[in-house]
Amino acid sequence: MYDKFNRRINYLRISVTDRCNLRCVYCMPESGIQLIDHREIISFEEIVEVVILSISRGIDKIRITGGEPLVRKGIVDLIRMIAEIPGVKDFGLTTNGINLEKYAQQLKDAGLHRVNVSLDTLDPDKYKEITRLGDIQDVLDGIAEAKKVGLTPVKINCVIKKSSQEPDAVAVAEYCNKNDLQIRYIKQMDLSMGHFSVVEGGEGGDCKICNRLRLTAKGMIKPCLFNNREYSIRELGVEEALNNALYHKPKCGSVNTVGEFYNIGG
Ligand code: SF4
Numbered sequence: 001m002y003d004k005f006n007r008r009i010n011y012l013r014i015s016v017t018d019r020c021n022l023r024c025v026y027c028m029p030e031s032g033i034q035l036i037d038h039r040e041i042i043s044f045e046e047i048v049e050v051v052i053l054s055i056s057r058g059i060d061k062i063r064i065t066g067g068e069p070l071v072r073k074g075i076v077d078l079i080r081m082i083a084e085i086p087g088v089k090d091f092g093l094t095t096n097g098i099n100l101e102k103y104a105q106q107l108k109d110a111g112l113h114r115v116n117v118s119l120d121t122l123d124p125d126k127y128k129e130i131t132r133l134g135d136i137q138d139v140l141d142g143i144a145e146a147k148k149v150g151l152t153p154v155k156i157n158c159v160i161k162k163s164s165q166e167p168d169a170v171a172v173a174e175y176c177n178k179n180d181l182q183i184r185y186i187k188q189m190d191l192s193m194g195h196f197s198v199v200e201g202g203e204g205g206d207c208k209i210c211n212r213l214r215l216t217a218k219g220m221i222k223p224c225l226f227n228n229r230e231y232s233i234r235e236l237g238v239e240e241a242l243n244n245a246l247y248h249k250p251k252c253g254s255v256n257t258v259g260e261f262y263n264i265g266g
Helices: 044-056 075-085 102-109 123-129 134-148 167-178 240-249
Strands: 011-015 059-066 090-095 114-118 153-162 182-189 213-214 220-221
Touching: 011 044, 011 167, 044 102, 044 213, 059 114, 075 090, 075 102, 102 114, 102 240, 114 134, 123 134, 153 167, 167 182, 213 240, 220 240
Parallel strands: 011 059, 011 213, 059 090, 090 114, 114 153, 153 182
Antiparallel strands: 213 220
């Protein structure tokens, strides 16, 4: 499918939860968040319904996000349900890596193709400082396991303040070179201020070639991360929500004052 700016829209990012087992300083307040009521969180059946219709409309790339998707109960079953739908050419998942060692083989067996793992530093103390809760060794073990089971290419999402030449980012890049991992640099963003930039080493943030729609953990289809528009699959039905999102996809992002990264999925 194409939007009214003739951009081919073939990528659907799905946030399956707003829950997370970390509290990264640039994403969540230390005190945690007002969680979405469990009854409001999108069901596997609803996700599958959106994926089936989206694929029939030209979507062929699916990414599972969160919060942290590997804390969603039954996540392996959901991966299997999506992988069984014909037409998914590129099926990825973005994780903080804490539970990755435990799930990697099951995710691979369920049909997942590859993973992106968040890693902003190699310094264990700094990692704890940034995530407030995490142990970096869990992430490094998860990355190794993902490579071992073939969830490849494993890509590393490295959040930077201003430049990929920041010491932590340089250290992560060296680690990636040594371990045959692909690094992408994501400058810290601010939804309500409309601060975002093109992902270095990736496609995100380049509005001219934007190819994506988002399905949030609350069952909203969003045309753009940096925009307040969202369409409820429960109120409008999947087809109407998808049509509205495509029709109202903006030429470029502006500000988003209604959502947060942890319930949209970045
Ligand atoms: S800001 Fe919106 S239009 Fe621009 S790349 Fe992101 S999602 Fe696409």
